[in-house]
Each structure stands twice: as C-alpha cells, then as structure tokens.
Amino acid sequence: MEKYDALIFGHKNPDTDSICASLVQEKYNKNNGWNTKAVRLGNINKETEYVLKYLGIDAPKLINEVADGQDVILVDHNAFAQSVNNIENAHIQMVVDHHRISNFETKEPLYYIAKPYGCTCTILFEEFKNANMKIEKKEALLMLSAIVSDTLLFKSPTCTKYDVEAAKELGKIAEVDVQTYGLDMLKAGTDLSDFSPSELINIDSKEFVTGNYKFQVAQINVTSIEDVLENKSSIEKAMENFMTENGTNLFIFLITDILNNDSQSIVLGDTKLFEKAFGQTVENNMALLEGVVSRKKQIVPVILEALEKMGN
C-alpha cells in the first residue's frame, strides 16, 4: 500500500456514518496537509452504496487488520471490540466519535473529539466551521447522508439540534432537498433481497462487553417488518451459530420500521435479562419495541443498567 501518515476507519460492519466520516476526515486532513487514507473494516451496505453511487465515487479499501505501531484515526467508534484487528498494538493518533467511551485505552496522549450528537459527521461539520474551512459539495453530501442515516431523518431520539442545523446547511451546499434525498437513501438501505440470513444479522451488528458478559445488538432498517419475519427461523439459526462461535450471552436483532419508527426484536440467549431490562415478555423469541429506533440510546444503556442491577 502507498505510504500514508495514518489510516482512518469507522467500526466493523460499517454503516453510512462510518464510511462517510472516514472519507470526510481524510479530506479535512488533506486540507491541513496531512496525508492520511480512509479505509473500511467490512462490506458496504446498500444505503451507503446509494450514497457512493450518487457521488460516483469508490468505496474506501477494505482492510482486516493493522500492523503493530500503525498510525490510525478512529471515527464513529472507540471500543476495541468494534475496531480493527490488532488495534491494541496500533498507535491511535486521533478519535472522532459520538458514542460512550468504553473498552478503550491508549499508551500515549492523543486527539480525541467526542460530542453527544446523533452523528459523527455533525462533529466533523463543526470542525470544518471551527477551522474556517470551505465545505465542498461532495463532502457536504457525505456528511448529510451520514446524519440522515444515523438519525433516521431526524426521527431518532439520538438526534440533536446540532444534527438538524448541520443537515440543513449541508443540504444547501449539496444542492439536494433533504427530505426527498434522505428518504430515497433510507429506502435504498431497506433493500435486503441480496442478503443471506447470516449476512443480514451482520449488516450493522455491534458487540458490547462488560466484565465477562457479551451481548450483541444487530439492526436492520426496513419498510416491512413482515417481509423479514418470513425468514425468521433461518435468521434465528444464523443468530444461534453466531452466539456459539463468539460466546455471546444475549443477541438482540432489531428490525426497525423506518416509516413507523417501531422495532420488532428477535431475542436469543439470556432472554430473562432482556425481559427485566425492558419489562416486556419475549414470546416466540420476539418482542415488539414500540417507538424504539436507536440502539445507542434505547437499547444499550437499558441492557447495561439491567446488567448492573443483576451485579454483573
């Protein structure tokens, strides 16, 4: 590979924010004379594909691990469990993220910019502003797409006024109608026809580790929950296989209806904990979570709190 000062990447099973934020960070660095390169840790999903095609640009190169001492920049994640293989031995120069901090440690001081926003790209938007740096049309569309994706067109409880403000301005620069473009992009992401059940549970899947407890929360966006449930038993088998391979205690698979903003969940493993956490019965491995669209805000903290109460 060509020599770069650092590699930039989002989390495993990259979503639109992970891909767009790495590309935008690369451009920001380039403007500052810093020769860094966006890469990715997994397949591009259909939603992100829509964005890249719209712009006529290629996806960042796929990597699976980094060499010892490799300089890296993390966007849209910090937990080592969600990062590149061998991250423990890389040299982390910088993190730009909007998640809680956990399972993260460095040997040296670093740049770390986190804000409790709906999207990493909203933070990057503000970095461009702080630096009085002009935002080009291409980066505007990348950032806008990430914000629409992460906030489900501003309907997620993770959405802040900063995300809304940024999207508004970015839509103008990108010269698109935010609602029209946003819904088209989200709908493109709901085309899951190409995916096998084991791919489906990996499109946007994150592992969380607390003590010896491992839980997995995967999420897909759809316009019809019923269509997905036609393959319920195959999906459950894929989830079971995953849990055996990874020693997962609890697996929550969220099927999120982006038009009604509810999620049907398939829950395997420690369903008792799930039931305590959400005060809802798991029947036939399922529980409907009304108004739930955000893993970060409506699932992970609820599970963590329940685990803490149980003394994990």
Add this chain to the structure above:
Amino acid sequence: MEKYDALIFGHKNPDTDSICASLVQEKYNKNNGWNTKAVRLGNINKETEYVLKYLGIDAPKLINEVADGQDVILVDHNAFAQSVNNIENAHIQMVVDHHRISNFETKEPLYYIAKPYGCTCTILFEEFKNANMKIEKKEALLMLSAIVSDTLLFKSPTCTKYDVEAAKELGKIAEVDVQTYGLDMLKAGTDLSDFSPSELINIDSKEFVTGNYKFQVAQINVTSIEDVLENKSSIEKAMENFMTENGTNLFIFLITDILNNDSQSIVLGDTKLFEKAFGQTVENNMALLEGVVSRKKQIVPVILEALEKMGN
C-alpha cells in the same frame, strides 16, 4: 451547596493546571450560560497558591466525593484512579484533558476534548479561540500559569509549539513578562519547608493501574536536590507506609531540579522493573535520571512498556 449544572475538577493532588483549568472552564461555561462550579480534590500547592494570591482570588472549594448521578466535568485527567471518589456513579458530561486515556469509561455519550499538548489550559485557550470568545486578564494569567507549570517554562519534552504560542499570547493579555513571572511562580512552588515527609510525597502524586500492578509516581520541583535528600530516610518511611496502605508495587519519587532539568529519583518496591525500564542501577534506593522532567512522557510510558515486556 448551591445548585449547579455540573461540578468541574482536576485530578487528586491537584497541580496548577488542574486548579487553573477548572477555573477557566467554569468561566468558559458561564460565558455560554452554563452554570457550573469549579471545585478541587486536594490541597493547593505553593506554586498554585502563588498564582491565586497574584490574582487575589480564592481557591475552589474542596470536595472528597460526589453523589450518585452528580453531573461532573473532568479537566486535566480521565483515569478514575486519579479522580473523585464515587466517580464510577457520577454522570460525566465532559472531559478536557491532555493525557492518554485509560481506566476510563462512561455509560453515555459525552463531550471529550483531548489534544496531545503540554497543558490542558492550551486546549482551553484554543476553545476560547474557536468560540471567538474574549479572554479576560484573569483567565489569561490562569492559563499562562498552568502552561508554565506543566512545561517547566517550556523546557519539558511534553511542551508543544501550541503551548508556546498560547503562552506568548496569554502573556500579552495578562500583561506580564512570561520569563520573569514564570520563574517566580516556579520558584514559589519549590518552597517545601512547610511539608512533612508524608505530605511531600503527596504534593503531586499519581497512581497508575495496569492489570493487577499498581505503581505510583510522585514529583516535586526544587532548586536544590541536596536539601531534600537531607530528609531521605523520613521520605522513604513515608513512601513505605503509603505502599503498605495502598498495595503499591513500585513507588518512584522524582525530585526535579527546575534549573538544571534533571531528576533524582527515590525508588522503592519493584526496583528490578525500574532498572529494566531505565537501564540504570538503583543504588541506596536512588537513581539519577538526567534530562528527565516529565512524568507523563519520560516515566509512565517507560514503565508501561517494561511491564508489557514482562507480560503484565
């Protein structure tokens, strides 16, 4: 206590940066209409006392612990071991820091601003700049003092060009000659006549935990190393007591000559690790570390690397 949106504090055994950064952060927040309060986690040292007297202002209020769910802002540290008691159950809204990240975790997304600079106040200086916020004379002197303290008047290897640039501008706003004021402030900090040996090893002392291994690095700044060594045996006794109480594996007490920029170290406990780390023999519990003035850059990473090599 009066009701504030959040408490702001630096690390235990606060140094000048910890105190000044919390006061400056309080002012920054106030300018943004955010009603927060600087507090401190330990005694004010002589150097910081000099700064506060120069400005005619009181030290922040001392606190020992925080209530469950208390909103807090951490400056100049992140490791829970160096933070307020019960930090695990506080709600961390924000961190502004210039150290590596370790032993740190949150349940929720937060604001986190870290830069690999010599001083937290240099980061705050840039925050004022980014916000186009006017820096008053008082905050200028607080930030300048912290930079001079952390960089030993720009002589520490932790000092960056950003620290130098900030100090230059802050000196102008504060209307002081940076060299004259800086040396006077540093010298004020070397007056250790009031301190008992057990107080001496606690003036600026930090605990580091990696796996089951605990090491402590304390540092004092002096103009005569010999004067301190007159009380060597009492200091050693105080160190031994501390180690027994805290289960410390290795205690390094740095006596730093701010005029020559060398440090005499008193080393107790796992001296073998120290010897491997620094390639120097500990004789009579002492090792002279030439050119070493920075715990963060010249001591902690060296010990961590040696520990890693030994498989800790």
